[in-house]
Amino acid sequence: MHAGEGDRPIDWAAVRGDFPLLQRQVHGKPLIYFDAANTGQKPEVVIAATDDFYRRHNANVSRAVHALGSEATEAYEGARDKLARFLNVRTDELILCSGTTFAINLVAYSWGLPRLKAGDAILVTRMEHHANIVPWQLIAQRTGATIKVAELQPDGSLDLDALHAAMTPDVKLLALAHVSNVLGTINPVTGICREARKRGIVTVIDGSQAAPHMPVDIAAIGCDFYAVTGHKMSGPTGTGALWARREHINAMPPFLGGGEMIKEVRFDGTVFNEGPHKFEAGTPNIAGHVGLGAACDYLAGIGMANIAAREQALLAHATEEMLKIDGLRLYGTAPHKAAVISFAIAGTHSHDLATLLDLEGVAVRSGQHCAHPLLQWLGVGTTCRASLAFYNTHEEIDAFVAALRKVKRLLA
Template structure:
């Protein structure tokens, strides 16, 4: 029983077959060869960019294909923030951010003299919007926020938050890793400056993802990495860079992976993201009810709007012991700090267990998980 989809999603047959078909029948590098295989590979690769763009409701030329959200955020940090920030400037993040949306900003702050401000959460795990708004003072140049928390499942009101920042001339970056696989995402309607996704969480292969950015940002930002494909002409007295998004895509990409990600977009779209969200809300409600019925279980995060992520502990038991014993019962859950140390510190615990179902899970699996958890709790009592 796989209840770890917040970590990585399972892959449907269509994705596996798309990757297999590329290697068997079309394997070549992209954008470099005039032979038939090269043309086929390039067409399939750029086709995947188009599928992902439609999935997010953005233009393909605004979408940088990269290894995932971590790379995407670092791209913004070093190519957009580093040239702009100065001593006295500030970046705002939230208490619930993944390390990938904290550490790059700390590194940039150290190099520029900028400071980091932290927006806090209430006892339910919702962002304190009033406190967040109070942090958006004139020295703030960037607000970085998760669309959905990977620990609490909190769905942040990103449209409202981005509108709040935009009125003050503050750029916004939204980490969409936990949103894109589980709910409809219309990036154009959010009103952010940057939006980052990870492919392997949305039924695609690992090592895939994307950064969406407003066109004016992409045109103004210098390249993050140098090498092949990101250039038009190289001379020893100066180099002319390619147009965006290609100027940010140095080297040979994960061609098969992105073709698989395109297939994943087709697969998710064929089901319908509204249908996926509705199904997962049913699973979340059932999971929460089953856990609430077990003595000694503490759930972290009961936000007003929440995705299918439930972090929990059993009184007197360590998260790793719980996860290990559940694994022996055939249940896969995540244990640890979930790359969210500041959030663990906020709750005063070193780690939690996290059960994160997806639309492919069943109510019967959740029932079996709850029964296994009761058994494990009794063993640890």
């Protein structure tokens, strides 16, 4: 394990060596992986933890008294404990699930559908990922509620005055990204949640792009719901969690029915399980969550403040060098942003740009990034997005910028 917060400086070269995939080549070139906002790469300890579960402990959870069943249950619930410590929440308020998309749908159908009605409003922001827009549209259609949109400043930051003004008595729920997956904007969620709570508005925070990149203290944020995705946190795919306040967990009906989420089933009625297990029907991704627990330990061992500082240094370097390229435009220049850089080069299509960058070994995302309303507001059809992580290097940034210049000449 690497030195964490308060210890000697982090050996970032050694950290990078923990990630097997980063050692490979693509099209005969060293891989430069700048797509962390899409999914994070996995350190060896995460791969090993998942592999070890299948090799030595594989069994279902909470359904067998034999040794393997007990070991699997202990490993799965241990992962819940690790994630709860990582996010500074109570273990019995943390619902394990497949990720943020599932988590937000759970809130939409279990909290929103029984409560919202005609005349109510759901407030979302212009920068939301589709996973924090579409579920609310579906619920609005079924309940008669309406969707209100909080707009942005030209630099991609939230217009906080307009947001607070939009928190009118009809608004029952505010859905908000902690960090934008396109703009990189870090929203001041603690202050926003405080203002919402004063007005009796329930808050749902999409933490997909925050939990992997900065310290997240949900207790300090003061929201009602917070969702995270494991595969962006260097954990396995198909993992994640929803944190919910205890009063909501107690009041919300189950989202899915089946095994594990019940105490007793009779044909004349069913008694549901308590706490987070009420929302965890069926066999979960046990091995994946064991891997996510290992990822939490790994990230905590480095220190999330160290990770945030490292990524801010990489962001500053990349931004400075990219702005030296004629015709390149950045989208999202808020003063507080994560290491997400959406960009375009005049006269080139983002897909062409990303395809040619791939031939240089550089992996960036192109497209609309599951944020169509935001790109419409930006006035562009698509962008490229370079998203950095702590395991990237300054040398990779220089190679990326050189590749950008080469590709720009080819497309001229």
